[in-house]
Amino acid sequence: xxxxxxxxxxGSNCDLDALEILRDVVKxxxxxxxxxxxxxxxxxxxxxxxxxSYGDYLRAGAIAATSPSLRIVREAAxxxxxxxxxxxxxxxxxxxxxxxGAVLRNSTLRFVCTWTRLRVETTRTPFxxxxxxxxxxxxxxxxxxxxxxxxxxxxxxxxxNQQVVFRYVSxxxxxxxxxxxxxxxxxxxxxxxxxxxxVGLMPHPERASLRVLSPDNQKDGRVIFDxxxxxxxxxxx
Amino acid sequence: MTPGSxxxxxxxxNKPLARDPEGETIHQNLILKGGYNQVTGVRAxxxxxxxxxxxxxxxxxxxxxKLSDDLRIYNPxxxxxxxxxxx
Numbered sequence: 001x002x003x004x005x006x007x008x009x010x011g012s013n014c015d016l017d018a019l020e021i022l023r024d025v026v027k028x029x030x031x032x033x034x035x036x037x038x039x040x041x042x043x044x045x046x047x048x049x050x051x052x053s054y055g056d057y058l059r060a061g062a063i064a065a066t067s068p069s070l071r072i073v074r075e076a077a078x079x080x081x082x083x084x085x086x087x088x089x090x091x092x093x094x095x096x097x098x099x100x101g102a103v104l105r106n107s108t109l110r111f112v113c114t115w116t117r118l119r120v121e122t123t124r125t126p127f128x129x130x131x132x133x134x135x136x137x138x139x140x141x142x143x144x145x146x147x148x149x150x151x152x153x154x155x156x157x158x159x160x161n162q163q164v165v166f167r168y169v170s171x172x173x174x175x176x177x178x179x180x181x182x183x184x185x186x187x188x189x190x191x192x193x194x195x196x197x198x199v200g201l202m203p204h205p206e207r208a209s210l211r212v213l214s215p216d217n218q219k220d221g222r223v224i225f226d227x228x229x230x231x232x233x234x235x236x237x
Numbered sequence: 238m239t240p241g242s243x244x245x246x247x248x249x250x251n252k253p254l255a256r257d258p259e260g261e262t263i264h265q266n267l268i269l270k271g272g273y274n275q276v277t278g279v280r281a282x283x284x285x286x287x288x289x290x291x292x293x294x295x296x297x298x299x300x301x302x303k304l305s306d307d308l309r310i311y312n313p314x315x316x317x318x319x320x321x322x323x324x
Contacts, residue, residue: 058283062309095309102315104251107258149255149315183256 048089107183
């Protein structure tokens, strides 16, 4: 049975939320691991949770990206294991070069904490294979540096490789400017690596995986963890 | 050149095509509102000033350039840097 590590960095604060969803809701064996204690690739999947790391000095995620744990995560990713970065975890994966681009300060220059609609752009990843392409998920964001950036001329390549995983969309499922909470290029909320097994997103699916947490009584974020479960244990899981 | 301690600055800013909302806000809401219409653009960035022991200013600059690349003091996907000797 698959075993998942939720890696804690100095400043992680969504680690317990991710643990609860993985362990108690989707029922996967999960362990919290302090980043310095992760010495071997002993797990079947890795989650880098949200929060902060090293005060987010220099740039969000930049210092944590040099943690030795990233060597293990990189090795696991190269071996095809699923790796998920949520919010600060996404920033760390980008800064470590495991995902393309950069995550910059919000165009509003404000910390944004709100519910967003995410359109699933590809189901080829271990975190979206239980969703439908075009499905819209209501998932909250909470960040100051969430503006995904990649040079405009690199976006078609990202699209061609199906590396755009989520986009912020309107109620009509359109990627409009109004639906874009932070100025991300092309409304991109989450991306994956070339192989598709490393996924990062700014929104917090772990905060949208129990009905009681949602103003609309939904649990849309759970499909991301259910997909992971399905990847680790097979479709019958 | 003599070995010694040099002051090297690294300036990190967004690439020209990456929007810089902080610079834009300072420009629009402070500088232009304050009547300084001669200022046609502002870019905000980050400055790191490092004291470096090296054999020459060129060496000091090369060390800082290398560490900036090796340790990703900037993210080349979105930023540019300038490295300069100031003392």
